[in-house]
Amino acid sequence: MNAMDALLAIKGIGKVTAGKLLAAGIATPTDVVSTFPVRYERHFITAFQDAAIGIDSTLIAIVQQPATIAYIRKRLTKLTVEVLIEGHTVRVVIFNREFLRGALVPGIEIVCSGHFENDRRHFTANDLVLRKNYREGIIPVYNVDGIPDRTFAKFVAGARPLAPAAADETLPARLLTSRTLVGNAALLDIVHQPASIPDVETASRRIKYEELLRFGLSIHALKRANDRIAAEPKRYDLEKVRAFIQTLPFELTADQKQATNDIFADLKRPRRMLRLLQGDVGSGKTICAAIAIFAVWTAGEQTAFMAPTEILAHQHYLNLQTLFKPFGIGVAFLSGAIKGIARTEIMQGLADGRIAVVCGTHALIQEPVNYRRLGFAVIDEQHRFGVGQRKALREKGWKPDVLLMSATPIPRTLAIAVFGDMDVSSIHTLPGGRRPIVTKIGDFTDFPAIAAAVATEIAAGRQAYFIAPLVATDADSAALSVTEAADLVSRHLPSGFSVAVLHGKMKAADKDRIVAAFRQGETDILVATTVVEVGVDVPNATVMVILNADRFGLSQLHQLRGRVGRGGSQSYCHLITDVSVLADDRLTILEQTNDGFAISEEDLKRRGPGEVFGAEQTGIPRFKMANIVTDRDLLVMAFADAKTLFGDPDPVANALVGQALSTLESYHLD
Numbered sequence: 079m080n081a082m083d084a085l086l087a088i089k090g091i092g093k094v095t096a097g098k099l100l101a102a103g104i105a106t107p108t109d110v111v112s113t114f115p116v117r118y119e120r121h122f123i124t125a126f127q128d129a130a131i132g133i134d135s136t137l138i139a140i141v142q143q144p145a146t147i148a149y150i151r152k153r154l155t156k157l158t159v160e161v162l163i164e165g166h167t168v169r170v171v172i173f174n175r176e177f178l179r180g181a182l183v184p185g186i187e188i189v190c191s192g193h194f195e196n197d198r199r200h201f202t203a204n205d206l207v208l209r210k211n212y213r214e215g216i217i218p219v220y221n222v223d224g225i226p227d228r229t230f231a232k233f234v235a236g237a238r239p240l241a242p243a244a245a246d247e248t249l250p251a252r253l254l255t256s257r258t259l260v261g262n263a264a265l266l267d268i269v270h271q272p273a274s275i276p277d278v279e280t281a282s283r284r285i286k287y288e289e290l291l292r293f294g295l296s297i298h299a300l301k302r303a304n305d306r307i308a309a310e311p312k313r314y315d316l317e318k319v320r321a322f323i324q325t326l327p328f329e330l331t332a333d334q335k336q337a338t339n340d341i342f343a344d345l346k347r348p349r350r351m352l353r354l355l356q357g358d359v360g361s362g363k364t365i366c367a368a369i370a371i372f373a374v375w376t377a378g379e380q381t382a383f384m385a386p387t388e389i390l391a392h393q394h395y396l397n398l399q400t401l402f403k404p405f406g407i408g409v410a411f412l413s414g415a416i417k418g419i420a421r422t423e424i425m426q427g428l429a430d431g432r433i434a435v436v437c438g439t440h441a442l443i444q445e446p447v448n449y450r451r452l453g454f455a456v457i458d459e460q461h462r463f464g465v466g467q468r469k470a471l472r473e474k475g476w477k478p479d480v481l482l483m484s485a486t487p488i489p490r491t492l493a494i495a496v497f498g499d500m501d502v503s504s505i506h507t508l509p510g511g512r513r514p515i516v517t518k519i520g521d522f523t524d525f526p527a528i529a530a531a532v533a534t535e536i537a538a539g540r541q542a543y544f545i546a547p548l549v550a551t552d553a554d555s556a557a558l559s560v561t562e563a564a565d566l567v568s569r570h571l572p573s574g575f576s577v578a579v580l581h582g583k584m585k586a587a588d589k590d591r592i593v594a595a596f597r598q599g600e601t602d603i604l605v606a607t608t609v610v611e612v613g614v615d616v617p618n619a620t621v622m623v624i625l626n627a628d629r630f631g632l633s634q635l636h637q638l639r640g641r642v643g644r645g646g647s648q649s650y651c652h653l654i655t656d657v658s659v660l661a662d663d664r665l666t667i668l669e670q671t672n673d674g675f676a677i678s679e680e681d682l683k684r685r686g687p688g689e690v691f692g693a694e695q696t697g698i699p700r701f702k703m704a705n706i707v708t709d710r711d712l713l714v715m716a717f718a719d720a721k722t723l724f725g726d727p728d729p730v731a732n733a734l735v736g737q738a739l740s741t742l743e744s745y746h747l748d
Contacts, residue, residue: 081105089236090229098224107240110233114269114285115218116702118278122214123189126164131194137201138209139163139170139190145182153556154656161188172203181208216272234270249288250728253719259284283712286704290713293699294720295738302724304352309477312345312453314373322372325404326365328509334362337503341370341481344501351479356487357505358674359640360512363483364394366505367456368401370481375407375434379453382478383437386459388413388586389593390612394458395437402435412438412447415586458483459612485612485640486633487675488682492706492713506675514672515643517651519627519665528623528652529570535621536575536602540647542621544605545638547629549581556656557626564605566625571603580606611637617645627653627665632681635665636674683707 084106085096104110124135139161148156155176161168170190172178182188189212192203213228220230238244245263247254254261260268260280269281323330330338337355344351357363371381383398385391395411402409410424410433427433431450436442455478482500493502520528532542546563548555558566564579571577578601580592589609595601597616604610604619611634622642627635635653643649653665667680686705706713723731 085110087240088233090232091236095225099222101224102222104222107237108244110237111241111244111266113220113222113230113234114281114702116221117219118272118282119217119219120275121212121217126166126198129194129198131197134191134193134204136189136191137163139168139188141182141184141186141188142167143184145179147176147179153554161190163190166198168199168201170201170203170206172206175206178206182206216275216278218270218272231270238266247730248734249291250723250726250731250734252728253291257287257715257719259287282703285702286709286712287716289699289701289704290706290709290716291720292734292738293701294713294717295723295734296741297717298721298724299735299738305349307350307477308348309350309479311348312374312377312379312479314345315376318376319369319373322405323369330365331362331505331507331509333357333505333507334366337363337366337505338369340501340503341366342373345370345373345479350477351481352500353480354482354484354493354500354502355505356484356493356502358487358508359485359637360508360644361485361505362509363485363505364397364458367458367481367483368398371398371435371454371456372402372405372407374454374479375402375405377453379451380428380431380433380449381435381454381456382442382449382452383435383456384442384458385437385439385612387582387609387612388415388439389589389609389614390458391437391439392590393615398435398437407435408433409435409437412436412441413586414439414441452478454479454481456481456483459485485637485674486678488678489675492679492682492710504675512643513646513648515622515639515649515651517639517653517668517672519653519655519669521656522654525566525654526570528654529567531650531652532603532621532623533571533575535650536571539618540621541596541599541601541616541619542603542623543610543619543638543641544603545610545622545624546605546607547626549583549607557629560605560607563625567603567605575602576600577603577605580604580609582607582609608634608638610641614641615644616641620645620647620649622649622651623654624652625654628655631685632664632667633674633678635668636677639668679707 081100082093082096085091085099085104086093088107088110091099099105099110104113122136124137126137129135129137140163141159142162143160145157145159148158150156153174155174157172157175157178159170159182161170170192172192187209189207189209190201190203191205192201194201218227218231220227222230225233245266247262249259249262253259260283265281265284268277269285272278272281337357341351341353341355344353355363355366367383371383374381383391383394385394391413392411395409399409408427410427412421412424416424424433424436425446425448428436429448429450441447457480487504490502490504493504536542544563544567546560547557548559551559551562560579560581564577567577578592578596580589582589584592592601592604593610593614596604596614596619599618608630619642622639624630624635624638630638639651642651651668653668655665664684667677671677683705704712723735726732726735
């Protein structure tokens, strides 16, 4: 029986619906039954007297007056309707639901989900539905594209008799017992139709554990494969390395010293280094890499230093060139923009070994680039590169050691999951002399006051950034483009200030010219997109203003904020958004702390690793229910159990390990 016929055998499924299921990767009755809810919604009506101010609740209401619509700004409307709730008159407000106005006629019964604001007369809703369409109880949410959840639940019921194999156990019996997990057959009885909150918790725990166990198996399998790759230990000159460190104009922090020791221990081992060096913005990761690069040079081998953008790659080139010039170490910069004779000379220098260090973008892994002896690869902001690109760089030359750096730091237990098989070094402390950046959240109505504060800083000889989320103006979006942001700046700041605009779609030469002018202090204000998120190091810049800040993730906002605070002066960051409208407390952590570890953990908790690091780049699977932050205890448990399954004679364990080995290519670095 082909897939289409197998699905058509389920009551209620026709050819159109079967096509939608196939597009979602659901091809058999077993697939239907094994498609678990991604979450559950708890739909329960709250009595008026039990609905606390500021706490979400769901209330039954009767419409008293026709709804009105107010157009606040581009793509933002406010619907207001007066209702009666258990004899109390309440004004309900909901945003961007103008299409509901026709249905909200006097006398109609509706269900309002949301919260009371400052009193019990004003209710801000996040959802309004007709009473007749409201479903009470514990509702499974499947998120199968094009198929309503209620409809899919019916398909599951119809598929159960046709899918006996769906009840086969997929976890070893010893793990079910030791971890107090429900068996697969019992799971199917409760997961699609839980009768209580304990049912939901029982089903969710089993599903999350198995997802994390399978992920842990793939990570352990990958680490075992990497550990089998032999490499020659680096024979570096320790005395020369010590002399180089003595030339640095500052003392290394304790964390920098520990990270450097970790790297040197790897260089001595007869296996390839695969280490992640993570630390906050400005924590000094690059100097640790520079010390390692110097050591590799004393061993007669070359280094490729790859960054995701030309701006960042060029910044690394300038820094390394300054550090290494007294020692006669050849450093080059290579990107797709370098052509002709200059490119040919760099290629020849890499091939014959005259160039010891090359900084660049993904151009470093293009086929025409050949190295005499590539022994070390440093990849900055590693999560911005795809799995294939990282693999291609590693395979250049003679089994190079690999050091990856990330300025989106996370606690070690999470790093095990996000970065898989790598060894991890973390830099927590910032170099001395850095002042915490003062961060404030404001509404667009605060812009004149913020502009005045920026003007004061510039008048004192400082510089400022203004960040906009869009390159081009979008009539359908409330977000600002760099052009609109530049216009806003010109209308609110003195005309004597010099302003430049920068975005990623400009020609490389133009970007270089604009960044160079800002670095040299020739430009007072740089209006840009996130192209400046990494690689622009201007100690004289003390103000960062981020427009439409709600459009960015917390880690990205922290990275952008890190463009200031690099000198000795007090620096400031202003996050401008429609705070009063959105009522979103997500950004408040940026006001409360400058700790990148805490901020990225909160970002992961809210958005998940796929959004923070990029699903393709990290190789982390899309979990149905598991969350590597909120389910950290379960993650640690599952990873520990995964290691014990290798060599286990249990047939179910063997099957799990075999599946992990067959999917190695989809994870991380190999």
